[in-house]
Amino acid sequence: MAEIDFRNKINWRRRYRSPQGVKTEREILRIFESDRGRIINSPAIRRLQQKTQVFPLERNAAVRTRLTHSLEVQQVGRYIAKEILSRLKEQHLLETYGLDELTGPFESIVEMACLMHDIGNPPFGHFGEAAINDWFRQRLSPDDAVGQPSSDDRCEVVALRLREGEDELNALRSKVRHDLSHFEGNAQGIRLVHTLMRMNLTWAQVGCILKYTRPAWWVGEPPVSHSYLMKKPGYYFSEEAYVARLRKELDLDIYSRFPLTWIMEAADDISYCVADLEDAVEKRIFTAEQLYQHLYDAWGQHEKGSLFAQVVENAWDKSRVNSLSRSAEDQFFMYLRVNTLNKLVPYAAQRFIDNLPEIFSGKFNYALLEDDSDFSQLLELYKNVAIKKVFSHPDVEQLELQGYRVISGLLEIYRPLLQLSLADFTELVEKERLRRFPIESRLFHKLSTRHRLAYVEAVSKLSPDALTYPVLEYYHRCRLIQDYISGMTDLYSWDEYRRMMAVE
Ligand SMILES: Nc1nc2c(ncn2[C@H]2C[C@H](O)[C@@H](COP(=O)(O)OP(=O)(O)OP(=O)(O)O)O2)c(=O)[nH]1
Numbered sequence: 255m256a257e258i259d260f261r262n263k264i265n266w267r268r269r270y271r272s273p274q275g276v277k278t279e280r281e282i283l284r285i286f287e288s289d290r291g292r293i294i295n296s297p298a299i300r301r302l303q304q305k306t307q308v309f310p311l312e313r314n315a316a317v318r319t320r321l322t323h324s325l326e327v328q329q330v331g332r333y334i335a336k337e338i339l340s341r342l343k344e345q346h347l348l349e350t351y352g353l354d355e356l357t358g359p360f361e362s363i364v365e366m367a368c369l370m371h372d373i374g375n376p377p378f379g380h381f382g383e384a385a386i387n388d389w390f391r392q393r394l395s396p397d398d399a400v401g402q403p404s405s406d407d408r409c410e411v412v413a414l415r416l417r418e419g420e421d422e423l424n425a426l427r428s429k430v431r432h433d434l435s436h437f438e439g440n441a442q443g444i445r446l447v448h449t450l451m452r453m454n455l456t457w458a459q460v461g462c463i464l465k466y467t468r469p470a471w472w473v474g475e476p477p478v479s480h481s482y483l484m485k486k487p488g489y490y491f492s493e494e495a496y497v498a499r500l501r502k503e504l505d506l507d508i509y510s511r512f513p514l515t516w517i518m519e520a521a522d523d524i525s526y527c528v529a530d531l532e533d534a535v536e537k538r539i540f541t542a543e544q545l546y547q548h549l550y551d552a553w554g555q556h557e558k559g560s561l562f563a564q565v566v567e568n569a570w571d572k573s574r575v576n577s578l579s580r581s582a583e584d585q586f587f588m589y590l591r592v593n594t595l596n597k598l599v600p601y602a603a604q605r606f607i608d609n610l611p612e613i614f615s616g617k618f619n620y621a622l623l624e625d626d627s628d629f630s631q632l633l634e635l636y637k638n639v640a641i642k643k644v645f646s647h648p649d650v651e652q653l654e655l656q657g658y659r660v661i662s663g664l665l666e667i668y669r670p671l672l673q674l675s676l677a678d679f680t681e682l683v684e685k686e687r688l689r690r691f692p693i694e695s696r697l698f699h700k701l702s703t704r705h706r707l708a709y710v711e712a713v714s715k716l717s718p719d720a721l722t723y724p725v726l727e728y729y730h731r732c733r734l735i736q737d738y739i740s741g742m743t744d745l746y747s748w749d750e751y752r753r754m755m756a757v758e
């Protein structure tokens with residue numbers, strides 16, 4: 255196993271106009287300060303304020319959005335990072351691992367990855383994702399694109415149907431059809447920071463948000479050794495070359511993960527488990543007392559001194575005793591959060607340290623808070639109660655169905671752009687308006703410039719005479735539509751859908 259030296263992992267160089275040469279500790283820190291500025295000032299971060307965490311289109315500002323959730327994740331991520339670094343310091347291991355001059359960047363990369371971790375999520379979270387995937391799957395039939403060409407290929411797009419004797423082209427057609435049918439928030443996040451927003455972050459900062467390492471066009475089961483790391487798609491075909499370069503710059507084997515990503519993931523898990531329950535109380539889905547009862551019942555065996563007693567019972571008891579100025583409900587959640595953090599953060603930090611060789615190489619095939627410990631059980635407890643009692647609440651499900659409808663409806667509205675022939679669409683992009691296509695011209699004008707530019711740039715790099723041209727052009731056109739719709743906030747997509755359906 256290679257030696258653990260974080261100086262070879264925390265790559266502060268950038269894809270474009272990178273700082274050159276050897277840098278001092280101070281200079282490296284400044285590079286990461288620049289990353290922080292780029293991230294915090296990005297409109298993609300601001301858009302998180304109108305994206306769903308759990309409750310779509312929520313008007314009560316005390317209930318979390320993706321942005322307020324991400325701020326909390328940032329704080330927890332920082333706490334875990336500091337905990338890891340202090341433990342390593344106590345054991346005099348900072349220098350051994352090449353971290354003595356990199357503690358600032360270590361924390362900063364984790365914090366900013368936490369802030370960005372949901373940046374690619376579409377409106378209405380998982381329901382937006384499902385709407386996009388169902389819509390594209392119905393039209394591209396990726397399942398008909400495995401194996402030999404067949405006359406039953408249900409793909410609606412002629413250029414993407416497999417044909418006899420065109421093996422190489424068929425492989426590309428299949429790849430594209432699968433890729434477009436696997437829209438995923440994390441993969442869109444990578445696309446957003448690199449291709450769409452061109453944030454030109456350091457390699458280490460981007461590496462930290464590559465949460466899953468499976469390409470979106472992957473077919474079949476991932477290898478057992480990487481089953482967890484490849485649980486979901488992590489990047490698209492459009493970013494394939496970029497991710498290959500990223501791996502090289504971060505010295506990552508194929509399908510390996512960047513070490514600090516485990517911290518970001520644990521911070522997310524720790525944050526939302528309590529927060530989702532607190533929001534449900536704020537929304538009056540249940541009272542704090544009912545919640546306590548749900549948690550109590552779901553824990554199973556109750557033994558004296560159990561982790562449940564130390565965390566949940568303790569929070570409950572304390573909130574009853576000294577409800578002086580604050581409401582008992584607020585107190586309960588304050589203690590619940592503090593108790594949970596105080597147990598789970600040190601555990602996650604220690605698990606990171608105990609598995610450092612595998613984490614450093616990027617092959618640790620678990621989440622930090624996923625094992626048979628009580629700590630993982632506590633996390634599961636919160637999540638299960640949220641699944642059973644919160645996400646399945648009729649009001650939540652109603653809004654989710656509406657969200658799904660809005661996103662599928664918008665895709666349907668923009669469908670004419672996907673139905674134009676290659677020649678017609680190319681002409682439309684060039685001239686921006688075609689008399690013979692009044693609807694398509696108007697739809698095209700609605701797309702944001704940033705997304706159009708990404709399309710134009712991608713297509714301009716293709717060779718128009720190549721046999722692959724029609725396949726790849728269509729691929730980028732579909733990405734353009736996915737970029738536009740997934741980039742909307744919940745509220746914007748909702749309003750836009752109603753406007754386009756002329757029901758205003
Ligand atoms: N309303 C609603 N919220 C959900 C549902 N499932 C999960 N959530 C919430 C729980 C969390 O606050 C947040 C993130 O949950 P997940 O871990 O399932 O998704 P996430 O996209 O973060 O996972 P990933 O990054 O893909 O590993 O979404 C659901 O079915 N309905």
Ligand SMILES: [Mg+2]
Binds near residue numbers: 371372439
């Ligand atoms: Mg996520």
